[in-house]
Amino acid sequence: MGTQDVLDAYGIPVIPDPADAAGRKRRSITDAALAEFLAEGYSAASMDAITQRSGVSKATIYKHFGSKERLFLAVVGGVLAQSYADAEPADAALADIGHEAGAGSDSGTGTGTGTGTGRLRVALVRFTTDWARVLLRPDIMALRRLVIGEIDRFPQLGQLWYRVTYDRCNRPLVDALAALHDRGVLDVPDPELAARQLLATTVGVPQLVHTFAPGTEPDEDELARVAGSGVDLFLAGYGRK
Amino acid sequence: MGTQDVLDAYGIPVIPDPADAAGRKRRSITDAALAEFLAEGYSAASMDAITQRSGVSKATIYKHFGSKERLFLAVVGGVLAQSYADAEPADAALADIGHEAGAGSDSGTGTGTGTGTGRLRVALVRFTTDWARVLLRPDIMALRRLVIGEIDRFPQLGQLWYRVTYDRCNRPLVDALAALHDRGVLDVPDPELAARQLLATTVGVPQLVHTFAPGTEPDEDELARVAGSGVDLFLAGYGRK
DNA sequence: GTCTATACGGAGATAGAC
């Protein structure tokens, strides 16, 4: 009598799957919590506000996550793992670095401010630009600021952030550079350091600005200009002479 | 009657200057507040804890600073302005860049991984190493994390941090690079970008690690190695060909 | 100018009905 209102296309009552209902509630909680934590930081964020944002009751939140600390870790940690899903295009550029390197016209000249148009240069610019586009997204920058600010209280998140970024971005680049070194395309005695330098000149340079200017979208033209110049610098230093 | 205990070298009682007493109290408040804010962040820091750390009463703190927000701004802003006092040696290195550049042996070759020992290279390594030593100091890194984490609530501090760093570190470097360009020592069409790139490869690279690994002292050898490699990269790209 | 004592609100977390 009014307890089964929802009917499907055939008029058959739809009994909500309890598991799915719980999953949806859990999702609405984590969404609300993330928004609140990003807006207020950990300490200033209130469980009351998260309760109101999520639409569920406070007791339910505590049943699911136990405490504010655990909620924070679950939410931020979970988002971190998934945030780089949009960075897939960078993997394609990475494949370009490995496969087509050395087949271009003048990929190794690296004249500094010159306009070397080798395939390697294009691939490196594409790779770094893709990553910059992802890492400079306002939501990811905000998450980064949150993690950095709370790192004394939650060192695990700092470790996780660094590791995820490294595994997804640095490590593949290091491997690619090492391979290019072995094939004689580049002269990179320390691929580990070289990768960090390349990312610093391309991604790090605009990232520094956006770290202290919250909410600003990255400018595509500026991004391309910086990435191009950074890659030129890199190739000038590590190209075969 | 015991109210004038303090005597100077001639046995003359020293009446504490009320203004100085207030100044000392103000100083003990700001010291305590800084320690508390660094340890707990803005929101989690409690005025009670600052009261206990400082040794003065809570009412006195409010008489001096009005509110927690104003105390935070005064303390962090004040420290920012003075934190770079230790970076004076970098100015000396900067003078070296300007005065002795071009007089060295092979300052402009920039062989990438080569060991160019020109005076310019030495001066640039010195300049960047000095700055890295200062910017990577654990207390300054902690302050930086605090500012970044609270930037949504206190955008003024973000602006101030960026401006102070830029005025003291970037701008002089930009000017020096522009001068070297004009004298034909380097080929730097965009000194602004070039300075950011140089600082990214030398200071930014280790800074990124220490951002996510709080409390770790920078290793001198590693610092020198990174700075040297970064400067080589820079000279390879921007040296006259 | 500086202290003690306190007002007042909001925080995180839980008990118990359903």
Place this chain on the structure above:
DNA sequence: GTCTATCTCCGTATAGAC
């Protein structure tokens, strides 16, 4: 499993004596 109502404590800020 989920809600309403509540407990308890600690937060910022201030009033008033000295």
